[in-house]
Amino acid sequence: MRILVVDGDGDLLQAIRRAFWKRHRAWEVLLAQTGAEAVQVLARDPVDIVIVDLGLPDMAGVDFIHQVRDLQPGAVRIALADSPLAEGQEPAEGALHRLFLKPLEPDFLLGVVESLDIEDDETNVRAIRAFVGGLGRIPSLPSLYSELVALLQREDAGMNEVARLIRRDLGVASQVLKLANSVHCASDRPVAELGRAVAMLGVDSLRSLVLFRGIISGADSPRPQGLDLEKLWFHSFEVATGVRKLVVLEGETQLADLAFSAGLLHDIGLVVLATDPAGRYRAILEQAQTSRTPLAVLEHDTYGVDHAQVGAHLLSLWGLPPSFCRPVREHHAPPSGGEGFPLSAALHLADARHGGGKTAGIFADGRWGLHPHVLNDPERFARWKACLAM
Template sequence: MVTKEFLVLLIDDEELILRALKRTLSRLVPHWKVETLQDGHLLTEVLSKGLHPDVVITDRLMPGLNGEQLLLQVQQICPMALRCILTADNSADLLLQNSALIHFYLAKPFTDEQLLKVFSCTEQLQTLDFSNTERAFLGRLCVLPVLPPLYQKIQSMLNTTEFQLKDVAELISHDPVVSSRILQLANSAFLGFSRSTVSLTEAISRLGLDMTKSIVLALKSSLVYQGRISTAQHQRITEQAFHQACMARYLCKQAGLGAEMQDYAFLVSLFGCLGWMAEHLQQPSMSDEDSCHFSMISAYLLTLWGFEHSIVQAVILPEALADCSSLSGVVHWLAHKVVHHKNYQLTDSDQHIVESLQLYPAWTELLTGLKTG
């Protein structure tokens, strides 16, 4: 098996910075080849001559041009390359304005860990079974959501040893959309909650932190599409996504799987819908059921955000159930069929798989409930 040689292109008008960054990379990622370019005006010429970097890192401000202009050229000529900008301005406005153009922001001064994430995500993307055509499609997405600041704040809070649920609730309470969705799900009889609550802290306790974080991620990351697709489309896709996630969790619950697996199935199925809006915006003529593109976009985003490989693999919807790589992937596949194909019938081979995983009684019960409900 031939091992891929990874290549990064560094662009900065200051030679000393290029040298320092190159030394750092030789220490952090010694298996990467490093090329440098001091004159950004020569970028098009260099790329046109056959240089195919996996990552391009550029300073944002240089004499006579800026990093965004350079990364636009990279997107057009080498769409498969991940694009990273070095900047002193990491404000939310900048992130949103350039969300289709820039994959990673490194705010000066950045840490080794932040720099290393760019390269680990790139290597992770290479493990996904995407064709070059599909990778180019992903690199040219016209909107690229960033990891929501609220999600990052919650994650940072959870990384401390002294956090309490009420602290998480206080943080979320300032966002009425997220708060109302959490309360709605925590009062859902379908999910097994028989007693109502108006306490956000109790609602988070019922759902668990993983489900809560996934709700935050799904709702906040979709905001970038507001104004780009119609309000009705945005609402429809959002409701379908949560409906699918609830179906996945219900399947696991009825199959007697533990709470951890139920929550994980919810998370995978909800995350699997992250690409729906992006796909609809990119190719409006394609239906939401085109699993090829929307699930790849979901996997692409999750990889860029640093999610673990097992989650990324599980969200990818193969055409055949037999090609699902995990139990959570199978549940995600079945939940997708329930939402998009109300009268879907399992083939004999699919039924055998579902039976072998002891999901068939839960599957038939779910279908019966949907027909009678």
């Protein structure tokens, strides 16, 4: 992997290189102290990741970020700043994958890079990176999600403090209450207090809900073409509930929160594709509704990627772990065999099962979509179908 780090502080550059090489000798870490030096590197050498301080001495950080996107759209773009984006820097936000405030330790950056899970030379992986990286505007990590993650990392953080944070966004707060009452419908009494709802949902489910609603609420510019966002929410919730039922059925309760969260975000790539500035996605959605061709196939024919791949890559860029991103990426084509619980297959089956009814159309595969041999266990396949049919 080749990483370009751009910062006017030469000592910091060397410290970052030492930290990276200490753990990953195979990484090639390129350094530049000015935007002009960095542009020369980008014009000459392919890179996987660009880390840049937006306070460059010779050019505006926003201009540099846009040059990176134009020269190497497949590169992950990580920006550092002394303060939240100031006036004149806002255009950079839609072209960034991650933004962190300084000061920070080199080991922190190392952890960020390690979490990206992009060390794969397969052609289709590079195509996905190039597609997402080349978008005119990338959905940014919702600020409420970042604040929530930071709060949950504190040892003294309590559920009441988490509830106060969630309460700042009425849309998210209402969905938390709705979700808590839906998931825990067997509870003795309705969940009316946000603090209780937060405690009942659990940390992982809460984070994913905040992330989902943040992406949806930020999807107004540009507006997704032909995509019913409320229908997407309903479908995603049904799938999340279904896949969690499957892991609980199999006694894999430790995977329940992961399964629910992956189900909630499995189709988030639809929102990204639906903002295609060329305006092609509406026609793809219409064709998927009127033909027997699966949506993912139509997407791949047009873009070379599908919404599952795009969504998984975006989640990876935001720092979600491979165990989360993998089932999202594979939910239309789960692999057979493998070790451990087949979460990708469970997600695929829940997605196919909940594609009809109120969410008929683009969310439906038109079939259960999963042959028993994929699970290597026909009895499990039948058991899962029965569970989801309840």
